[in-house]
Structure formats: structure tokens, C-alpha cells
Amino acid sequence: MAHNQRPLASAALALVLSLFPDVGWAQSMEERLGAAVEANEIVGLHSTVVMLDGERIAEAYFRGEDERWGTPIGSIDHGPNTLHDLRxxxxxxxxxxxxxxxxxxxxxxxxxxxxxxxxxxxxxxxxxxxxxxxxxxxxxxxxxxxxxxxxxxxxxxxxxxxxxxxxxxxxxxxxxxxxxxxxxxxxxxxxxxxxxxxxxxxxxxxxxxxxxxxxxxxxxxxxxxxxxxxxxxxxxxxxxxxxTTRDLAKIGVMIAQNGSYNGQEIVPPSWLESSFRPAATIQEGFGYGFLWYLTKGPGGDPILIAVGNGGQRLTVQPNAEFVVATFAGNYNDPNAWQTTVRVLLDFAIPEVVRYRQQ
CATH class of the missing domain: 3.40.710.10 (DD-peptidase/beta-lactamase superfamily)
Structure with a gap:
């Protein structure tokens, strides 16, 4: 498909623009996230990578306490090559x-x-x-x-x-x-x-x-x-x-490209279709497929989500080829999801808008 045939759903963009009318669009996601982490407005965030149309358009990394499968490993300076629990x-x-x-x-x-x-x-x-x-x-x-x-x-x-x-x-x-x-x-x-x-x-x-x-x-x-x-x-x-965060994002890109990566089929499209068909209802608006959480965005676009303890998350909106991978260290915190959802809504999606406006 051509680049302009894969825009983020127009309703989603309109929603973002209405929610963030005063965002300084000249500032990058990394700069805005850095300020939020420094101000302690976002706690425990280790990294996030944003992909659009198969391209990495933004990423950010932070220092923070981490674990390896439940065993503390101290304060880690997270970066593009840092391994992290997916949980x-x-x-x-x-x-x-x-x-x-x-x-x-x-x-x-x-x-x-x-x-x-x-x-x-x-x-x-x-x-x-x-x-x-x-x-x-x-x-x-x-x-x-x-x-x-x-x-x-x-x-x-x-x-x-x-x-x-x-x-x-x-x-x-x-x-x-x-x-x-x-x-x-x-x-x-x-x-x-x-x-x-x-x-x-x-x-x-x-x-x-x-x-x-x-x-x-x-x-x-x-x-x-x-x-x-x-x-x-x-x-x-x-x-x-x-x-690494970048490599988790690659898995999301492959899914968004219907199971292929660099022209090679890796996962059969028929399996992805089956995997992302709701087989169970968890709560209103959220279903479950083959080990994936399923929901819909503004305009009804399917959104695929993988979630892990502590704030680990991979979000894929296939119709837009929009992927966000996030790692955090809020292990065993029942509210850890709030940090990663805020990163998605307040920083990653606005970065897409900024990218489109450049």
C-alpha cells in the first residue's frame, strides 16, 4: 500500500488534537517524556519506541531500577541494546x-x-x-x-x-x-x-x-x-x-504488516486473522483472542495489545501500521498499566500528529 493509504484513523487524530490543543508540537516525544520523568509525573518508565508505517519515528530511554524475572538487578541505564523482561x-x-x-x-x-x-x-x-x-x-x-x-x-x-x-x-x-x-x-x-x-x-x-x-x-x-x-x-x-524495546517493536511491525517483515512471511496471515478474532470477552470493550488482548479505537479500528507485569506493553493498530512498545519497572503494582497507557495517549499518539505535521 502507498504511504498515504495507511494514516492513523482520522477520528483518532481528531481526538488527539482536541485533547492536546496546547501541546508544543516543536518538542519531540523524547523531550516531553524526559521532562515528565524528571518532574516525577511519570514513574518507573524505562523505555518506549514508536513505529509508524514500518519506520521508527520516536524513542526514549531512562535510567531506573529493574529486575530479571523477579530478581533485582539494580539501577540500569536503559538504551537501544538493553534487554528487558517482557513478563x-x-x-x-x-x-x-x-x-x-x-x-x-x-x-x-x-x-x-x-x-x-x-x-x-x-x-x-x-x-x-x-x-x-x-x-x-x-x-x-x-x-x-x-x-x-x-x-x-x-x-x-x-x-x-x-x-x-x-x-x-x-x-x-x-x-x-x-x-x-x-x-x-x-x-x-x-x-x-x-x-x-x-x-x-x-x-x-x-x-x-x-x-x-x-x-x-x-x-x-x-x-x-x-x-x-x-x-x-x-x-x-x-x-x-x-x-530490547526496538526488537519488541519489530514484532509489532511484523504483525501490522500482516505477518511479513522485509518481504518475508513469518507468521501466516490466516493465523493472525484467527488470533485477533475475539474468542472471549474480558469486560465491555475488551476481548481476548489467541493470547492477545483485543479492543477497538476511535472509528472502530482494531487494536491488539500484549501486556506484562510492571508496565510492559506492545500496542499494535494494524490499519495504521502504528506500533508502540513500552517497558517499565513498576513490577507487582496493580496500577502499572496507567503509566504505559499515559505514555501511549499523551506522548506516542501526539508524536504521530507532530510527525504528520512536519
Missing amino acids: SVTKSVVGLLYGIALSEGAVPPLDTPLLDLFPEYADLRDGTRREEITVEDALTMQMGTEWDESLPYTDPRNSEIAMELSEDRYRFVLSRPMVTEPGTTWTYNGGAVALIAKLIANGTGQEIDAFAETRLFDPLGIEIHEWVRGADDVPSAASGLRL
Whole structure:
């Protein structure tokens, strides 16, 4: 498509202009964000990158306290080459990887019952509808099992932490008591993603980190990456991926370009179409697809969101090829999302307007 056929939705631009009539458009996003961070108006922000039409139009980096998968690593001077926890944004990446593996015939179809794929747990066929849970139910977090991640991730009663501490993470996930009919109720569930990653590993003969490197990272030119492993030496599919902000933004650009990057198809467009079709409703205005949050912007444009603990966020508006990747250090703060949403609305979108007006 031509450049002028991919503008941000006109309603979105009109909204921004009405909300920010006095913004100093001569100032860059980096300058305005720097002033806000210096004034303590924005707390814990580590970095943000803004992409439009496949081009990086703005970025900003800040010094701040950080962690590596829950372990403090001190005050870090974040920059373009700094690795950062994605936390649960990792889940959305795993969703893309399942689509790649499925296109290669390496993993089972979505309607396959999960217990058929884990014959070692035949004892879990207990007549409680557990046998009806499918791959798709795991991808959409509608397994129907008991799971609670509302507690802090420092609490061993948190279901994801309990899974990490268990002797067998897959048995732990599959053995949770049934509480609803599979495929009917959305419950946030990092264990479901562990199962999806295991299916990829079983089908491809590669653990999730190795498969991601060859099928996703290398084609995108992502050279710096890390996938943190749990105590059982299994890469954490729920939260263990670490990337730079620029490289997370590349994943968003690939999605906005319908699964291709630099002319190479990486994720099948049909998988993206399925992934971004609402399969569950979380609350009014927000749905859930295959490990992605879904909403709509002004004018009804689809907006795809991946979110992680502490303020990690990837936002993609495909129709505009508008992508924002943000990292922050507000771990275990229930209000961390407010910082990243403010960065998006008060700084990233106005930067698009400034860029268009230049």
C-alpha cells in the first residue's frame, strides 16, 4: 500500500488534537517524556519506541531500577541494546509461535483434546469434563480449571508461582480442579501457555526458545534475546522472554504488516486473522483472542495489545501500521498499566500528529 493509504484513523487524530490543543508540537516525544520523568509525573518508565508505517519515528530511554524475572538487578541505564523482561507479553509471542508451528504441521489442530496429547497423565481422565479441554481452550485461556494469579507474583500461592515450584509443571496445570465448562469462561492462566509451549517443543523437537530463535527472531533480525528458565530448566513460556524495546517493536511491525517483515512471511496471515478474532470477552470493550488482548479505537479500528507485569506493553493498530512498545519497572503494582497507557495517549499518539505535521 502507498504511504498515504495507511494514516492513523482520522477520528483518532481528531481526538488527539482536541485533547492536546496546547501541546508544543516543536518538542519531540523524547523531550516531553524526559521532562515528565524528571518532574516525577511519570514513574518507573524505562523505555518506549514508536513505529509508524514500518519506520521508527520516536524513542526514549531512562535510567531506573529493574529486575530479571523477579530478581533485582539494580539501577540500569536503559538504551537501544538493553534487554528487558517482557513478563506476560511473552504469552502473546508464544501465541505467534504456535501459529508458525501449526503452519509447518508440527503441532496438533486447535480442536484436539489436550489430554490426548499428554498420555502420561491418563489418570487425570476423571469424568469432570477435563477430557474436553482443547488446544484452543488453552490458547484462549478458557480451560475451565481453577487458576488464580490475582496474588502478587512473590506469593507462592499465586498459581503461576505454584506451577514454577511444582515437580511437574504440566501435571500441575492439567490437574487443577474443574470449575466451569471448557471454552466458556475466560480466566487468566499462565499455565495454559506452558502447555502450548510444551506442544511446540514436542512437535518441533526444539524448546520454545530455540524454536523462537530460528522461526521468529532470526527472520526479524533480532540478535539480542534471552528466555529465562525455571528451576526445572524449562524456559518460562508465561513470562520469561527478554528483548530490547526496538526488537519488541519489530514484532509489532511484523504483525501490522500482516505477518511479513522485509518481504518475508513469518507468521501466516490466516493465523493472525484467527488470533485477533475475539474468542472471549474480558469486560465491555475488551476481548481476548489467541493470547492477545483485543479492543477497538476511535472509528472502530482494531487494536491488539500484549501486556506484562510492571508496565510492559506492545500496542499494535494494524490499519495504521502504528506500533508502540513500552517497558517499565513498576513490577507487582496493580496500577502499572496507567503509566504505559499515559505514555501511549499523551506522548506516542501526539508524536504521530507532530510527525504528520512536519
